[in-house]
Amino acid sequence: MPGKGRVIVTQDSSFVNYVLRENHTNYQKAKLDTDVVAKQLGTSLLFVNGDDWRRQRRLIQPAFHHNSIQQLYETVMNTVNAYIANFPQGAQVDVYPLMRELSFSVLLNSLFNIDMSREMTDELCRGFINLQDFMAKDVLQPFRRFLYPVTGAEKNLVKQWDGIRDMLRGIIAQRRADETTHNDLLAMLLNSRYEDTGQGMSEEQLISELLILLFAGHETTGSTLSWLLYLIASNHQVCEKLICTIEKTDMLDSPRDSYINAIINEGMRLYPAVWINERVAIKDDQFGGFSFPAATSILTYIYGMHRCEAYWEDASTFNPERFLKSEGLIDKNVKNYLPFGAGPRMCVGNNFAMAEMAFVLYTIFKTFHISTTGAPPAAWPLLTLRPREVILNIKKI
Template sequence: MAENKKYNYPVQLSIVRFLLKAESFRKNPIPFHTKFFNEFGDTFSLRIGKNKHVILSRDNELAEYILQKNQKKYQKSKLQTQFLSKYLGKGLLTVNGDFWLKQRRLIQPAFHKQKMNQLVQNMEEAIAFELKELPEGKEMALFPIMNNLAFNVVAKSLFHISFIEQKLNRLKFIIEEVQDFVIKEIRLPYKSWWYKISGQVHYHEQLALESDAIINEIIASRQHSNQQHNDLLDMLLETRYEDTGEGMATQQLIDEIKILFIAGHETTANALTFTLHLLANHPEVQQKIHEELIAIDAETNDVVEQLQKMTYTNAVINESMRLYPPAWITDRENVEDDTLLGFPIKKGTLIGISFYELHRNPKYWKDPEVFNPERFLGEQKKESMTYFYPFGAGPRMCIGFGFAIYEMCLALSYIVKKYTITSQHQNIQFNPLITLKPVGVTVKFSKR
């Protein structure tokens, strides 16, 4: 009884009601999130067992509080630090505390804007190579093209030259297989016994070891080479810890590279797919991008300067990521008792923030379902950015956001200047995995 008096939680969803929909929830939780937010308000909770509580929210005040203002009391949950690290290792995405801070400080300089500017040529070459022969005049599946593009841009930027294509394709396969399985483990924890005895856990752990071996081979090849490649791998090999003056151990370097592959390719592939779908259905927006790009080309040939002038193109990408944030949800656990939105909550409460729903919350956005890039221009932009979390927020904001924006702007620039994009389909399907993955998106490219 004392505990019940001490702690209090937002309106609760019945665990029975949740379990009755568990399989549908695993396949796509977003419709259920939307239903419960509409029913309970911007924040609701669920009690699991006797003492464990889960809070789900689309409230901006809560997001700011746990991600920025009081972030030291909130760390990534076991869903990320245990489930993901089992396959992805202990990199920036999957660790907490002092070790995370040490790694962040070590790697951050490699993603400084000046360093990103040095990678632009690698990005531009990879994009031109991947998109030089887009099939024209017929509806085609878009995500596979964007997925290959984004993966190879990351590979080119990490390793400068493409490693053996067969091995890179195998690495991509492993990353996608592991992600699909992790989602099963997270959303259906009561089936963990079956995943173990059926050999699924072992199979995916072996896949993770295979990916380690592929990356290790790439690293070893570079270490035995005397050549400079001006890529991220060179930058990571050159980094040194402040306290010891030593570089990363090989396994740590492997873990960080795996994280960069996952965070750097699929999120961008998703965002580009959603953006091109929206452009195909909004020709007036597509035309404005084309006009901006032609005007910029007339002003300068310097690609970095061109990127800095793509104001409207950036606004379109932002509005696309508002509607379809690639990293659509995040979670935290409080490391000590705290008061959240006036509710005294117990240490270890799991808190999920749905960026997908926050970005569509009518409390913050006028006509939230409407695609309107003007939200991210002029005076409107400042207010919009207050409620905008495409790369998270606070100290754990995605380290590669600058890389992603450069890549998306370069890809859109290449496509829109050469092609008109159309589609016969307005509606879009998606699969909320670790990232928000588009499903069945088709467009047609026609030469301008």
């Protein structure tokens, strides 16, 4: 491929497992294809490699441990309830921008449990939307880069993101000067210390981590929730069983409910937010009788693996039961299923995302009757697998 050299695309489960787990030390994350976006996000945990990644992962991991995020449940539930209370009703409602906005609100409140002005939240939201749009165009239409000096697109984006960084810098300074105890992710990250030095993150590193949590977290969860609403509304049997489950379950317990988790898992199987992963070989390697040199890009096609008939019976069918054991408990050992990646670089926020989606599904289907309009959403495979729009009919119960 021009600009990339040798590329292997695979949905072979054994090879994917080899790259992401068994021989992961020989594979590193690829650089972002867009230099402008890389300048904004490139020093965060998601994009660094080697010793820098290991050091940063050990620092951040405890904040996303299952026991740690349970402390945020009240914040997440309050945010979800407040948003759903003003949820639009009627025919032909596009739920994708709503789910993206809700997910962004959940992350903002979980990161900064403070009273943030509407102007600040709007500025942050616009910044991330503009960054995503810029990234899509920059990758898909690289010729546009020659026009940046004329259009000012790059200059305007950098200026906007400088403002966002200044905003976060102010929040951090205010928090450090505040002796009050806060129960949010910012407090957890501020209190984290590197094992080797006993020091905390620098301000710039902290800002980079906050930005990537907002950027990656709200887009992936917002997209997945949109796909889930469509899938559930399209399957009467699943919808009825979910409603019966909700009637017997408390909201706080919804992240632990087997059937709710099975629904989320099946939705992520069919529409994994991270639909493709890229790793680059550090040294020459071989697998299954094939050899390839260093610098080869390995594209692990998660979407294809999740829908491969060799791995899944009736692979294109939405069937949450496939994630349940015979006694109705969630099966945690399902093979060929990697919605959050695999190996040491598995998504650090998976527990948080699962809990958030459980709270959202619980609240929406406890409050509304949702039906499809007959129009299936079109998939838009960018950095994440985004639906172009998800049009549903929404009526209060």
